[in-house]
Amino acid sequence: MHAEKLQSFVLSSLDYGDSDRIVSLFTLEHGRIKAFARGARKSRKRFGPALEAFARIDVQARIKEGLSTLQQADIISIYPAIRADLERIAHALYACELVDVITPEGHPIPRLYRLLAAYLDRLETEAAVEGDRRFFEVNLLNILGYRPSLESCTRCDSPFMEGGAWLQEGGETVCRFCCAGGKQLSSATLKALSACLKTGIFGQIDFPAASMQQAGYLLDEAISAHSGRRLRSLEFLQQISG
Numbered sequence: 001m002h003a004e005k006l007q008s009f010v011l012s013s014l015d016y017g018d019s020d021r022i023v024s025l026f027t028l029e030h031g032r033i034k035a036f037a038r039g040a041r042k043s044r045k046r047f048g049p050a051l052e053a054f055a056r057i058d059v060q061a062r063i064k065e066g067l068s069t070l071q072q073a074d075i076i077s078i079y080p081a082i083r084a085d086l087e088r089i090a091h092a093l094y095a096c097e098l099v100d101v102i103t104p105e106g107h108p109i110p111r112l113y114r115l116l117a118a119y120l121d122r123l124e125t126e127a128a129v130e131g132d133r134r135f136f137e138v139n140l141l142n143i144l145g146y147r148p149s150l151e152s153c154t155r156c157d158s159p160f161m162e163g164g165a166w167l168q169e170g171g172e173t174v175c176r177f178c179c180a181g182g183k184q185l186s187s188a189t190l191k192a193l194s195a196c197l198k199t200g201i202f203g204q205i206d207f208p209a210a211s212m213q214q215a216g217y218l219l220d221e222a223i224s225a226h227s228g229r230r231l232r233s234l235e236f237l238q239q240i241s242g
C-alpha cells in the first residue's frame with residue numbers, strides 16, 4: 001500500500017501514549033479520516049507544529065479504514081493571525097469541531113472542504129463576527145443535506161408568506177397553521193438565510209440584529225439535532241463572545 005498525498009485541515013489532535021498522536025483530519029480527497037502520527041510528541045522534527053487544530057497541511061498518509069498512518073506533514077498555513085486572537089481561535093476551533101462531529105468518516109465532501117477553507121481564510125483577515133459564523137453554519141448544513149426548510153412548511157408544504165415561519169424542535173420550520181407554539185422566524189430572517197446559500201463569499205450578507213438572533217435559534221437547533229452531542233468548543237465560544 002503506497003502513501004497518498006492529501007490536502008487537509010487538522011480538526012483535532014489527541015495525545016496517544018508517551019510519544020504519539022492521533023489526529024482527525026478533514027481531507028479534500030477522502031473527507032474526514034483519523035490518522036496515527038508516530039513520534040509526533042517526542043520528535044518535533046518530523047511533524048513540527050503541523051498537527052495543531054485548524055492548521056492547513058499537506059500530508060503523506062497510508063489510508064486505511066479506521067486508522068490511517070501519517071508519514072509526513074507540510075504546513076500550508078497555521079493561520080498566525082487567528083492564533084493571535086482569542087475570539088478568532090474560538091471560532092476556528094468551533095468550525096473544526098463541528099466538521100469533526102457532523103461529517104461521515106471516509107466520504108469526500110469537496111464543497112465543505114472549500115467552505116471550511118474560505119471560513120478560515122476569512123478569520124485570518126477579518127475579526128470574528130457572528131454573521132460569518134452563521135453563514136458558515138447554514139452553508140455547512142446545506143452541503144450535508146441538513147438544510148432547514150426556508151421556503152415552505154415541512155408539514156403541509158404551504159409556502160411561507162410575509163408572516164414567516166415557526167421554529168420547532170430539531171430545527172423544523174412550520175407554517176402558522178401547523179404550529180402549536182415555538183419561536184417565530186420573520187420572512188427577513190428566512191430571506192437572509194436563503195441569500196447565504198446563493199453566494200459562496202463571506203461578508204456579502206447583512207443580517208439585521210433581530211434576524212441574527214432568529215437565525216441563531218434556528219441554526220443552533222438544526223446543528224444540535226444533527227451533531228448528536230454538545231460541542232465543547234461551543235461553550236468556549238459562548239464564554240468568549242458573552
Ligand SMILES: [Zn+2]
Binds near residue numbers: 156178
Ligand atoms: Zn403547515
